[in-house]
Amino acid sequence: MQGMIFTEFLKMVDIFYSPEVTERIIKQSNTExxxxxxxxxxxxxxELVSMVVALSEEDETPVQDLVRAFGKFLLGQFCEQYPGYFLAHNDIFSFLDHIGNHVxxxxxxxxxxxxxxxxxxTRLGLDIMELLYSSHRELGDAAHGLIEGALEYFETEATIQRNQLIEGEKTCIRFLITRTSTQLN
Ligand code: HEM
Structure with a gap:
């Protein structure tokens, strides 16, 4: 996986915890x-999974919660580093429509x-979108956090329902995003 995902993860630990915690989890996870x-x-x-597990032990927080928080943090970093992908869209659904086939x-x-x-x-209605995530990695929680981060960016409130479709070699998750309100500027 791209190094930027790792450097952003370590940046998050530095900011949300401390550089000492970052050092400790690197040591504990015994990465190459x-x-x-x-x-x-x-x-x-x-390597990312080992570091998240080490952080989970340190912080006594479930791995899933940490990966989801990381996804949300990552969206903010993408926004700073690739503003063009965000400024091109007025609403969250338009943004999400462009991740798979463009970003x-x-x-x-x-x-x-x-x-x-x-x-x-897939748009299932004006305010309902189905988003399918499929990967050889089990980072559905990161996808969940990225969607939450995007909702925050677009000042949109929504409920997110989640169903695991396949487990094993490939992870496939169906997210149903139902918009409840949008802040219009
Ligand atoms: C401007 C926005 C985005 C950018 C620039 C971006 C870019 C990237 C990059 C560079 C990676 C690493 C890929 C690799 O090394 O193989 C990645 C992975 C990932 N992306 Fe995106 N992404 C964006 C938005 C999103 C959104 C909105 C979602 C979810 C709906 C998403 C879901 C993921 C997930 C879950 C991963 C982790 C790898 C995996 O699960 O297989 N991304 N993205």
Whole structure:
């Protein structure tokens, strides 16, 4: 997985916890890189999982909650680093419609060794969207957090229902996003 995901994760731990906690979880997770990630490198996503597990033990917080919080944090970082992907859209559904067939496609062109997840959206009504996440990694909680971060960015309130469709070699999750209110500027 792209190094930027790792550097952003460590940045989150620095900010939400402390640089000492970051050091400790790097040591405890016994990664090959010892936490020395570069944003353009590519690393095994199991290193990220080990660090999240170490943080979960340190903080006594479930792994799922931490991965979801990371997804939300990551959306904020994407927003700073790739403002164009956000400014092009007036609403969350339009933004989400462009992740799979535009944003992640661009990511693959820029970084040929990356393998972003499949994100497929379908409008089921004016205020209802189905979003399918499918990946060889089990990072559905990160997707959940990314959606929550996007709702916050677009000042939209919504409920998110989630169903696990497949488990095992591939993870496939169906998110049903129902908009309840939008802040109009
Ligand atoms: C401007 C917005 C976004 C950018 C620039 C972006 C970019 C990326 C990049 C660079 C990766 C690493 C891929 C790899 O190394 O193989 C990634 C992974 C991921 N992306 Fe996106 N993404 C964006 C929005 C989203 C949104 C809104 C979602 C969810 C609906 C999402 C879901 C994920 C997940 C869950 C991963 C982790 C890898 C996996 O599960 O297989 N992304 N994204």
């Amino acid at each position: 890189t010892n936490g020395a990630y570069t944003s353009v490198g590519n690393y095994s996503h199991s 992640h496609t661009e990511v693959m062109k820029l970084y040929p060794d990356s393998r972003p997840p499949m994100i497929e959206t």
